Amino acid sequence: MSTPARKAQLINELREQRDAQSRALERLSSNDATQPIFRREREQVSVCEQHLANPQAWEQRRT
Numbered sequence: 001m002s003t004p005a006r007k008a009q010l011i012n013e014l015r016e017q018r019d020a021q022s023r024a025l026e027r028l029s030s031n032d033a034t035q036p037i038f039r040r041e042r043e044q045v046s047v048c049e050q051h052l053a054n055p056q057a058w059e060q061r062r063t
Helices: 003-027 035-053 055-062
Strands: none
Touching (some): 003 035
């Protein structure tokens, strides 16, 4: 699989995970203790999506 195709696949998988987590969070919204956990996970998925979409920009940030 080519690199751009692999990136697109990974981004789609991350989006699916984020959406599943969002649905789970909605179901658990009555439990205040679980909300910070799901929020952190959504933030991590967002960071991964950004990194996969533009890895060069992330490399420049690190240096």
